[in-house]
Amino acid sequence: MPSRISDAVRDHSLLVDHKHLDLNLVNELPDSHAWTPLNDNPSGDSCTRESVPIIDLNDPNAQNLIGHACKTWGVFQVTKHGIPINLLNDIESAGMSLFSLPIQQKLKAARSPEGVSGYGVARISSFFPKRMWSEGFTIVGSPLEHARQLWPQDYTKFCDLIEEYEKEMKKLAGKLMWLMLGSLSLGITKEDVKWAGPKGDFKGAGAVLQLNYYPTCSDPNRAMGLPAHTDSTLLTILQQSNISGLQVLREGIGWVTVPPVHGALVVNVGDLLHILSNGSYPNVTHRAVVNRTQHRLSIAFLYGPPSSVQISPLSKLVDHGHLPLYRPVTWSEYLGTKAKLFNKALSSIRLCDSLNGFSNENDHNSVKIG
Ligand SMILES: C=C1C[C@]23C[C@@]1(O)CC[C@H]2[C@@]12CCC[C@@](C)(C(=O)O1)[C@H]2[C@@H]3C(=O)O
Ligand SMILES: O=C(O)CCC(=O)C(=O)O
Ligand SMILES: [Fe+2]
Numbered sequence: 110m111p112s113r114i115s116d117a118v119r120d121h122s123l124l125v126d127h128k129h130l131d132l133n134l135v136n137e138l139p140d141s142h143a144w145t146p147l148n149d150n151p152s153g154d155s156c157t158r159e160s161v162p163i164i165d166l167n168d169p170n171a172q173n174l175i176g177h178a179c180k181t182w183g184v185f186q187v188t189k190h191g192i193p194i195n196l197l198n199d200i201e202s203a204g205m206s207l208f209s210l211p212i213q214q215k216l217k218a219a220r221s222p223e224g225v226s227g228y229g230v231a232r233i234s235s236f237f238p239k240r241m242w243s244e245g246f247t248i249v250g251s252p253l254e255h256a257r258q259l260w261p262q263d264y265t266k267f268c269d270l271i272e273e274y275e276k277e278m279k280k281l282a283g284k285l286m287w288l289m290l291g292s293l294s295l296g297i298t299k300e301d302v303k304w305a306g307p308k309g310d311f312k313g314a315g316a317v318l319q320l321n322y323y324p325t326c327s328d329p330n331r332a333m334g335l336p337a338h339t340d341s342t343l344l345t346i347l348q349q350s351n352i353s354g355l356q357v358l359r360e361g362i363g364w365v366t367v368p369p370v371h372g373a374l375v376v377n378v379g380d381l382l383h384i385l386s387n388g389s390y391p392n393v394t395h396r397a398v399v400n401r402t403q404h405r406l407s408i409a410f411l412y413g414p415p416s417s418v419q420i421s422p423l424s425k426l427v428d429h430g431h432l433p434l435y436r437p438v439t440w441s442e443y444l445g446t447k448a449k450l451f452n453k454a455l456s457s458i459r460l461c462d463s464l465n466g467f468s469n470e471n472d473h474n475s476v477k478i479g
Contacts, residue, residue: 176292
């Protein structure tokens with residue numbers, strides 16, 4: 110078995126340039142991609158009855174169900190969300206056609222070292238000693254330049270579809286924001302979240318679209334599609350096609366598989382909503398595993414506030430008994446901190462509990478004192 114990328118190249122001529130291995134052509138897992146075996150088999154495959162809640166957005170009780178899911182899991186699946194199924198299918202096909210391009214073509218749209226958008230491995234890869242079994246394509250704003258490089262003759266279809274998908278996702282994200290905030294405390298209104306705008310439609314919100322592709326893998330227990338992380342967002346809406354792979358970490362249980370449900374979308378709490386909720390909603394840790402027989406595609410809509418807005422615990426959640434757990438931070442500042450500190454970013458902006466003289470029992474990230 111080739112033990113390093115360089116060996117893989119020599120043996121199989123699979124390396125496209127000095128750092129890109131075409132995972133679709135690799136027969137054996139190179140050492141560079143071999144993680145410690147995943148013997149933490151998810152409870153989704155064993156006997157636990159705990160599963161990520163599935164909530165029908167038309168259910169009159171949806172807000173309470175969402176509130177409970179956010180407090181206990183930090184993640185839920187939504188059905189009857191109003192996104193047309195054709196749009197979900199179309200974006201999936203567009204993603205598949207992108208990742209099916211020859212690697213030399215995809216590399217024409219490679220993310221630049223300082224850039225955010227384009228083709229490449231997920232940004233967090235630099236924090237891990239082993240490489241991921243996945244490819245990514247990140248879209249911020251218009252994908253026009255990169256789409257032109259990928260499909261010189263026929264790029265407008267892709268761009269129009271992305272525009273339509275982002276428009277629909279933004280609408281859904283705004284609706285979810287009110288449902289998630291409304292179940293935190295009675296009476297949270299537009300006055301409490303001024304940056305939601307006069308109509309309360311979060312018009313100025315920011316978003317990034319991330320397409321993830323996980324090729325089949327001969328040794329899935331030693332490979333990792335996307336390692337454990339939290340999203341640096343308010344919330345993320347994930348479309349995970351019909352192949353399983355997403356797992357969430359549940360305190361006291363371990364890794365739980367989020368089973369694909371036809372037409373459903375996965376919604377997870379990101380770091381910024383954790384801050385806004387003053388620690389009441391856990392920013393769920395999640396990862397993507399791979400499998401031997403079926404490649405997998407996922408599409409993440411990463412939703413955040415306008416870049417200059419300071420996010421801090423909602424004032425209605427703060428009083429003498431509940432001091433703010435985090436200092437204010439903008440999305441841009443937080444992304445910069447995350448890029449440097451990764452999973453220590455949140456604690457770097459945390460206000461000191463011992464100074465506050467208390468520990469919030471609702472805060473799933475807190476270390477209990479005393
Ligand atoms: C806005 C962003 C969130 C993200 C980093 C980024 O600047 C652009 C890509 C996003 C993504 C998608 C895949 C998983 C993730 C952890 C990563 O490596 O890149 C997220 C980042 C994040 O949420 O921190
Ligand atoms: O592919 C998945 O299921 C997870 C993707 C993800 O976590 C992300 O894009 O942030
Ligand atoms: Fe994620």
